[in-house]
Amino acid sequence: MTTRLLYIILASLLWISCKEATRVDFIDESMPAPGPVTNVTVENRPGGAVIRYTLPEDRNMLYVRAEYEIQPGIVRETKSSYYKDSLVLEGFGTTDTYDVRLFSVGRNEKESEPQVVQINPTTAPVLLASKSFRGTFGGVAIDFENPEEANLAIVLMADTGNFGYMSELITFYTSMPKGTFNYRGVDGLDPEEHEFAMYIRDRWGNLSDTVVGSVTPWFEEFIPKSTWNAYTLPGDIEPVNSGYPTTRIWDENYDQDGFHGIETAMLPHNITWDLGKTVKLSRLKYWPRKHADDRWNRGHAKVFEIWGSTSPNPTGELDDSWIPLGRFESLKPSGTGPQITQEDIAFADEGIEFEFAVSDFAPDPFVPIRYIRFRTVNTYANASFSTVHILELSFWGELID
Numbered sequence: 001m002t003t004r005l006l007y008i009i010l011a012s013l014l015w016i017s018c019k020e021a022t023r024v025d026f027i028d029e030s031m032p033a034p035g036p037v038t039n040v041t042v043e044n045r046p047g048g049a050v051i052r053y054t055l056p057e058d059r060n061m062l063y064v065r066a067e068y069e070i071q072p073g074i075v076r077e078t079k080s081s082y083y084k085d086s087l088v089l090e091g092f093g094t095t096d097t098y099d100v101r102l103f104s105v106g107r108n109e110k111e112s113e114p115q116v117v118q119i120n121p122t123t124a125p126v127l128l129a130s131k132s133f134r135g136t137f138g139g140v141a142i143d144f145e146n147p148e149e150a151n152l153a154i155v156l157m158a159d160t161g162n163f164g165y166m167s168e169l170i171t172f173y174t175s176m177p178k179g180t181f182n183y184r185g186v187d188g189l190d191p192e193e194h195e196f197a198m199y200i201r202d203r204w205g206n207l208s209d210t211v212v213g214s215v216t217p218w219f220e221e222f223i224p225k226s227t228w229n230a231y232t233l234p235g236d237i238e239p240v241n242s243g244y245p246t247t248r249i250w251d252e253n254y255d256q257d258g259f260h261g262i263e264t265a266m267l268p269h270n271i272t273w274d275l276g277k278t279v280k281l282s283r284l285k286y287w288p289r290k291h292a293d294d295r296w297n298r299g300h301a302k303v304f305e306i307w308g309s310t311s312p313n314p315t316g317e318l319d320d321s322w323i324p325l326g327r328f329e330s331l332k333p334s335g336t337g338p339q340i341t342q343e344d345i346a347f348a349d350e351g352i353e354f355e356f357a358v359s360d361f362a363p364d365p366f367v368p369i370r371y372i373r374f375r376t377v378n379t380y381a382n383a384s385f386s387t388v389h390i391l392e393l394s395f396w397g398e399l400i401d
Contacts, residue, residue: 033110034058037102040117046148047124047206048090051100051117055082060106067114068100070204092121093206125150126202131211133196137220137282137355137396139184140196142172149335150202151175156183157197166197173343174333182353188396189217220282223395225250227276231371233316237261237269237388246273249374249390257291258391261299266385268305270318271374278310278368281325281397285351288330289389295348296332296340296380299389303329303377305361308369322373327361328354351394368400 037053055061066078070091080087092098098121101114125148133142133156146152153173157166172181193216200208228250239245244260249271259271288300307322330352334341356365374393379386 027108028060029108031060031106031108031110033112034061034104034106036104036112036115037064040102040115042117042119044120044122046122046128047092047126047150047202048088048121049100049119050086050088051102051119052086053102055085056104058104058106060108061104062107062109063105065103065105065111066100067103068098070098071206074205089119091202091204091206092119093124093126093202093204095121095123124202124206126152126200126206126208129200129208131198131200131208133198133211133213133215135215135217136182137218138188139182139217140189140194140215141355142181142183142198143179144174144181144200145178146174146176149175149177153201153203154181155199155201157199158195169196172333175335176331176333179331182355184217188220188222191217191219218282219398220396221398223275223277223279223281223397223399225252225394229274229276231272231274231312233270233272233312233314235270235316236272237265237376240387246271249273249393252392254287254290254392256391257289258287258389260289260389261387263387264385265387267379267383268375268377269388270316270376271388271390272312272316273372275370275372275395278370278400279395279397280366280368280400281306281308281356281395282366283353283355283396285353285394286330287351287391287393288348289391290349291389293340294389295345298379298381299387300348300380301330301376301388301390302380302382303327305373305375305377306356307373307375308367309371309373310369312371312373318373318375323364323367323369324362325365325369326354326356327359327377351392356397 035056039054041052043050061082063079063081066087069075078087078089098119100117100119103114104112128147130145133140153171155171156169158169159166170183193214195214197210197212199210230246240260240262248258288295305327306325308325309322313319313321332344333347334344376388
């Protein structure tokens with residue numbers, strides 16, 4: 001290093017050090033509190049409101065604070081910096097009139113006198129959401145609509161011990177606009193009448209009304225995997241290597257990586273296998289790969305189809321020898337955004353359930369079949385080509401022979 005270069009570096013460091021040493025964040029404790037905000041307007045929203053205002057012209061101004069009760073004795077506060085001209089209030093469970101106290105706060109934390117503003121929230125998202133349950137294969141199905149796409153908890157209850165009161169069975173968390181959750185206990189519920197209750201809760205503790213009713217689950221049985229065999233047809237997606245064969249789809253090993261197809265396969269692509277017995281199918285459960293961040297990414301099947309056959313064409317063509325049984329979409333509970341929450345991960349690790357039902361795609365899904373074709377339409381890679389990951393796949397229905 002030359003002497004001149006060393007001198008320049010040392011001089012630069014000295015200049016930076018001196019500059020930082022002379023920086024002072026001065027707070028004048030003698031400054032009075034800022035004046036109140038003016039021109040206040042209120043936009044009432046479901047379960048809350050937006051308050052807009054004009055800030056005082058005061059160089060000591062730091063932020064605006066709103067203080068309010070969402071329930072008797074439960075006080076919340078919301079802050080907004082001097083860079084903004086509004087506050088968003090949330091958490092109200094009724095359409096009553098609420099007092100909101102607004103404070104202008106200075107850099108020395110001195111507050112103005114409170115300015116009281118009244119808001120009248122419209123119906124809260126937890127009350128706008130609809131819910132109902134019905135019998136389904138081996139359990140109860142909960143259908144819901146959540147028009148505000150709020151973060152909600154759907155609580156299912158039953159008197160499981162004949163104690164004379166309902167206790168929580170399971171809580172489903174979602175922000176999806178609509179959907180269905182299923183509860184089947186550990187091994188499925190017997191096809192006899194069961195009484196359930198259900199309510200919805202938001203993150204502030206506001207509750208919907210409670211729905212009570214009786215449901216009779218439909219009969220189904222687990223389709224054993226001991227008779228399943230590989231039955232690869234021409235055109236089926238190949239495994240990425242010999243360590244990830246089709247047979248890993250049904251090996252009941254949930255701690256490994258399952259089936260992993262080649263990365264460059266053009267969509268849609270197929271996987272075919274033989275169940276070894278003739279069955280009618282009622283539902284399936286799909287476990288995506290747990291490895292690293294592959295849940296809701298890469299080869300996690302986003303839209304897929306299940307086709308069935310009793311005698312498939314050996315050429316591999318998707319012709320009349322195949323019957324469409326269902327087209328399914330795997331959706332994150334947290335919604336369509338890029339975020340992946342712990343609830344999303346837990347939901348995937350439990351296995352994602354889908355029911356076979358009559359639809360335009362599958363007008364006759366409950367026919368006897370023996371051979372399965374898993375057809376990946378697209379994945380969370382969101383590309384025209386992709387691998388597909390299937391850690392495990394299970395079916396329920398009825399054994400014919």
